Amino acid sequence: AQSVTQLDSQVPVFEEAPVELRCNYSSSVSVYLFWYVQYPNQGLQLLLKYLSGSTLVKGINGFEAEFNKSQTSFHLRKPSVHISDTAEYFCAVSPILTGGGNKLTFGTGTQLKVEL
Amino acid sequence: NAGVTQTPKFRILKIGQSMTLQCTQDMNHNYMYWYRQDPGMGLKLIYYSVGAGITDKGEVPNGYNVSRSTTEDFPLRLELAAPSQTSVYFCASSREAGLRETQYFGPGTRLLVL
Numbered sequence: 001a002q003s004v005t006q007l008d009s010q011v012p013v014f015e016e017a018p019v020e021l022r023c024n025y026s027s028s029v030s031v032y033l034f035w036y037v038q039y040p041n042q043g044l045q046l047l048l049k050y051l052s053g054s055t056l057v058k059g060i061n062g063f064e065a066e067f068n069k070s071q072t073s074f075h076l077r078k079p080s081v082h083i084s085d086t087a088e089y090f091c092a093v094s095p096i097l098t099g100g101g102n103k104l105t106f107g108t109g110t111q112l113k114v115e116l
Numbered sequence: 117n118a119g120v121t122q123t124p125k126f127r128i129l130k131i132g133q134s135m136t137l138q139c140t141q142d143m144n145h146n147y148m149y150w151y152r153q154d155p156g157m158g159l160k161l162i163y164y165s166v167g168a169g170i171t172d173k174g175e176v177p178n179g180y181n182v183s184r185s186t187t188e189d190f191p192l193r194l195e196l197a198a199p200s201q202t203s204v205y206f207c208a209s210s211r212e213a214g215l216r217e218t219q220y221f222g223p224g225t226r227l228l229v230l
Contacts, residue, residue: 004158036221043120043206043221044159090158103174104219106158 002027002093004107012113015083021076021110023065023091031093033074034104035065038088047089050074061085086114118142120222122207128228129197137192137225139207147210148190149174149219150182152203159206165190197229 003026013019025031032051036044048059055067065076074091091107123138141148146167151159151174161174165184179201181193190209194201204226208219 009156041223043223044208045221046218049218092158103161103164104159106160108156108158 002031002095002105004091004093004105006091006107006110008110009108010111010113012115013081015114015116016080018079019077019081019085019112021089021091021112023074023076023107025072025074025091025093027072027093027095030096032096033065033067034092034094035059035063035074035076036090036092036106037061038090038109040087044090047076081112081114083114083116085112087112120207120209120220122205122222122225124225125223126226126228128230129194130230131197131199133197134193134195135197135227137194137205137207137227139190139192139222140188141190141207141209141220142188143209143211143220144187145209145211145220146187147212147219148184149208149210150180150190150192151206151208152176152201153206153224154203162192162205194227199229201227202229203227 005024034049035047038044048057050057050067058064063078088109090109092104120141149164150162153159160176163182165171171182204224206224207222210219
């Protein structure tokens with residue numbers, strides 16, 4: 001089984017400041033890693049994903065995340081946030097399986113609030 | 117191209133009532149999913165389907181039923197609503213198996229059981 005921990009339930013930050021949202025996971029097998037964003041009253045949108053290759057993954061809206069296998073982490077970063085980045089961010093993992101299977105395990109989410 | 121659509125957006129049920137949450141996708145995706153999101157919690161998988169006529173249980177299936185008669189539709193049925201089913205329900209779809217395929221989410225249905 002997999003589990004995902006997002007230690008920060010809320011992260012306030014001023015506009016144009018950098019931000020890091022933390023994600024740690026636990027799994028006995030190799031996993032794919034994801035970050036989703038949920039704007040108010042909307043469904044989840046994929047920000048970025050790590051499947052293989054370079055451990056630094058770039059996503060939409062200027063976000064990036066780095067996979068650290070030894071620390072089992074996949075922290076999300078943005079060098080300069082905008083007011084429109086205010087949203088809830090979810091980290092998720094899925095075991096790498098052959099023959100099918102597509103089950104995501106989500107963290108509890110981090111509410112990013114960007115202030116002027 | 118509407119993507120994944122869900123109806124209704126919001127519903128209040130009394131304990132013991134039943135209802136069906138509708139989910140439709142127009143992307144010809146084989147895989148469809150139902151999640152619930154409780155306050156302060158991550159999404160939990162209720163049921164999923166790998167194609168028309170094939171469904172399987174997720175992490176929290178108790179109290180729910182699903183069917184998949186067409187590729188486009190994946191309704192979620194609550195037979196005897198309970199307060200513990202108060203949640204936000206999200207439907208999602210993906211083209212194929214394996215997480216190389218992105219899951220696309222609908223806007224959600226907010227359900228309150230009183």
